[in-house]
Amino acid sequence: MTLELSHALDSDGVAAVRTRGLTRWFGDHCALDEVGLIVPKGAVYVLAGANGAGKTTLLRSLMELSRVDRGTVELFGDGEASPAQRRAQIGYVPDNHEFGYRWMRVGELLASHAGYFPHWDRSYAAELNARFSIDDRPRFGQLSRGQARRVQLVMALAHRPRLLLLDEPSEGLDPLVRDELGAVLAEFLAESGASLLMSTHHMHDVIGLADHLGVLVDGRLAAQVSRARLETELNQIHARVPEGWSASRDLESAVLERKSAGREISWTMWGSPDALQRELVATGAEVLSLDPLGFEHATRCLLRLGGGV
């Protein structure tokens, strides 16, 4: 079975992020396996995958914090930028907060970080500090994971980058701050038209924002698909079939998951609902229901299948 799916790019063909053949080995473990990631400009691309699937390594390699053994990275069509030029246009939230500066007070850390970014927006930073209830007095190293996360989000957003790379942004945040983060990101995107690539285990937090999905399985990008396609073309079908029934080869090849009991079948399959309905009826099946899975279920389905490939 194949889950290789690709989606159309925006019209001028320049993506916010495009990698080709990105490969990274850790000893004899292949952490990234020929990854061809395409994040269209203005997209909110959610990278899903099990622990250890390569999400963090992929984001780190885009920041050039992790070297790659093979492959290329282009940001906004530019593959030649220096690491510094690249990072200047990215707002990055790393997967942890162990990056030194533990002795700095939060206010000092933010001020020092601001110094690296000519476009740092002081009033926006102040607004975010208030919305995330950030206290600028404690030392960064003394913060809880969730408190540090909030500071990192301000560091990533307040220079108003055109690309956000967020590695598990809601990790450690309490439910109210998670909710506030959703509002902050929605506003940020509305104002800037920025592109966002984030990894998450918490699909529910990003369910309203995501418009593209990538599924990493053992370092391989097993699926890469737009939300519109996922929402309209991955269907759950419940049908009653005649004795001794068999589907056509075309239908069979579109099935991702199947269950059956007696003469009832429940299939998850790709295709336009109208066409599937017609083809099933033509085989003598009685279609009891045919519904698109919806984004959240479809994502879970791809994750589950990816894990079994």
Place this chain on the structure above:
Amino acid sequence: MPILFQLRPGDTRPIYLQITDEVRRGIAHGQLVPDEALPSVRALASDLRVNPNTVQQAYRELERDGTVYVQRGRGTFIAATQDQTDEIGRITERLADDVVREAWRSGVPIDALIAAIQETARKKEDDS
């Protein structure tokens, strides 16, 4: 009168469709009247925690079918031609479609379904 946009948890339809349905619901109820402004894309996206492009898509869809009109730089407004009864008709069709499909799936005869709907509505009216 502005309406409270709500996405129903568990609704798996594309979000832009849920937003267009909310606008239609507001018109059907008589809460959204001609020339009434819809929230800005930024405000509604923030409010619902959804992608601004999705709100934009919903508004474009509503503009395309004549439900709203857009004034550049000013906002999106309910069109004058929007008739409450049209919207009630559209919502009725969608509800009927959902319920008939579910009835077929479960083997419920349509006559029995209609009788049950009338009975349920009568009880609810008595309750309130």
